[in-house]
Amino acid sequence: xxxxxxxxxxxxxxxxxxVVGGIETYLxxxxxxxxxxxxxxxxxxRANEDFEKEIDGNIYWxxxxxxKSYHEKLYAKIKQQLNEEDLLIWGTDTFSMKVPHKxxxxxxxxxxxxxxxxxxxxxxxxxxLGLGWLVKYFQRRRALNVFRRANYKVCVDYNFWNWYRTFSxxxxxxxxxxxxxxxxxxxxxxxxxxxxxKVVFARRFVRxxxxxxxxxxxxxxxxxxxxxxxxxxxxxxxxxxxxxxxEQDNIIITKYEPSEAIRFHKDYDIAVVPTIGSEGTSFxxxxxxxxxxxxxxxxxGGMTNIILNDYNGLMVKPNSVEALKxxxxxxxxxxxxxxxLAKNAHTTVxxxxxxxxxxxxxxLVLNDIKKLS
Numbered sequence: 001x002x003x004x005x006x007x008x009x010x011x012x013x014x015x016x017x018x019v020v021g022g023i024e025t026y027l028x029x030x031x032x033x034x035x036x037x038x039x040x041x042x043x044x045x046r047a048n049e050d051f052e053k054e055i056d057g058n059i060y061w062x063x064x065x066x067x068k069s070y071h072e073k074l075y076a077k078i079k080q081q082l083n084e085e086d087l088l089i090w091g092t093d094t095f096s097m098k099v100p101h102k103x104x105x106x107x108x109x110x111x112x113x114x115x116x117x118x119x120x121x122x123x124x125x126x127x128x129l130g131l132g133w134l135v136k137y138f139q140r141r142r143a144l145n146v147f148r149r150a151n152y153k154v155c156v157d158y159n160f161w162n163w164y165r166t167f168s169x170x171x172x173x174x175x176x177x178x179x180x181x182x183x184x185x186x187x188x189x190x191x192x193x194x195x196x197x198k199v200v201f202a203r204r205f206v207r208x209x210x211x212x213x214x215x216x217x218x219x220x221x222x223x224x225x226x227x228x229x230x231x232x233x234x235x236x237x238x239x240x241x242x243x244x245x246x247e248q249d250n251i252i253i254t255k256y257e258p259s260e261a262i263r264f265h266k267d268y269d270i271a272v273v274p275t276i277g278s279e280g281t282s283f284x285x286x287x288x289x290x291x292x293x294x295x296x297x298x299x300x301g302g303m304t305n306i307i308l309n310d311y312n313g314l315m316v317k318p319n320s321v322e323a324l325k326x327x328x329x330x331x332x333x334x335x336x337x338x339x340x341l342a343k344n345a346h347t348t349v350x351x352x353x354x355x356x357x358x359x360x361x362x363x364l365v366l367n368d369i370k371k372l373s
């Protein structure tokens with residue numbers, strides 16, 4: 001049995017290196033589960049020029065197709081090679097199709113209908129005209145339609161599934177599985193006391209990840225001389241961060257490899273995940289918790305399936321500078337609270353969100369699909 005995983009890219013378009021990103025990390029981990037279950041993974045993606053190669057037991061088929069409707073073009077390239085017993089996996093339900101093949105599965109990586117992209121000028125115009133409700137209506141409608149395309153669905157959090165059930169009839173609810181994301185878990189390590197409280201924001205520097213909100217909080221906390229603020233990542237807000245760095249000497253800008261996420265986070269005391277919208281069971285949040293950080297996150301998407309406020313982290317209203325600032329100050333001033341939240345966070349990941357748990361849950365789904373006659 002083979003599994004064809006269709007996604008825009010796991011290797012870069014030249015096929016000579018891996019793309020860094022949450023979905024790419026997810027799909028590579030999934031290939032390992034497939035192989036453990038006797039299924040040969042073939043990743044089908046866009047490329048500058050057609051290529052076929054094997055890396056770490058995974059087959060990569062790259063096709064030179066344009067970005068627009070890439071999933072349709074990639075499917076056209078492989079549909080004649082699909083056998084009846086093969087599994088077709090859409091790397092994200094957003095880019096999936098209704099096809100006659102019976103073993104089709106789409107992965108729903110978290111809600112996005114909760115986010116209003118102000119950077120989209122056309123949608124912002126609708127909002128300014130008092131027609132934001134219409135934009136939201138079409139966001140919801142599209143989310144429902146794309147989710148229904150595959151015969152099997154995997155959600156990374158319960159929020160989307162519960163939302164979907166309010167619009168669906170019972171017969172549409174079958175073959176839907178919830179498999180929260182994961183983090184590697186090391187043994188618990190008590191942090192050594194330090195004169196500096198280290199705070200990290202390890203996300204893409206884009207609006208939906210709350211970087212602009214966190215920037216404003218950092219400005220307001222500039223008088224805390226015993227606190228450092230690290231921005232780890234890249235994105236369009238980099239210039240704003242660099243500008244603030246010139247004004248405050250407690251700001252650090254860096255990057256790290258995804259494979260080093262846990263080790264990287266272990267150098268910090270507090271992790272901030274201030275997402276405004278569009279979030280599943282956040283890899284960034286789980287990695288910070290696994291590394292023993294005290295976390296502050298927003299009540300968005302699948303993060304509400306992970307954090308119990310004041311037990312394993314602090315949860316605040318999204319897009320609120322005041323709420324984020326107050327919670328961050330609370331942790332900066334209270335080392336005992338930081339230690340308690342960090343220990344409980346590590347336990348939470350160890351017991352419920354480990355890689356081993358994730359692999360077990362995926363194996364059950366794959367076994368169900370194998371039984372399909």
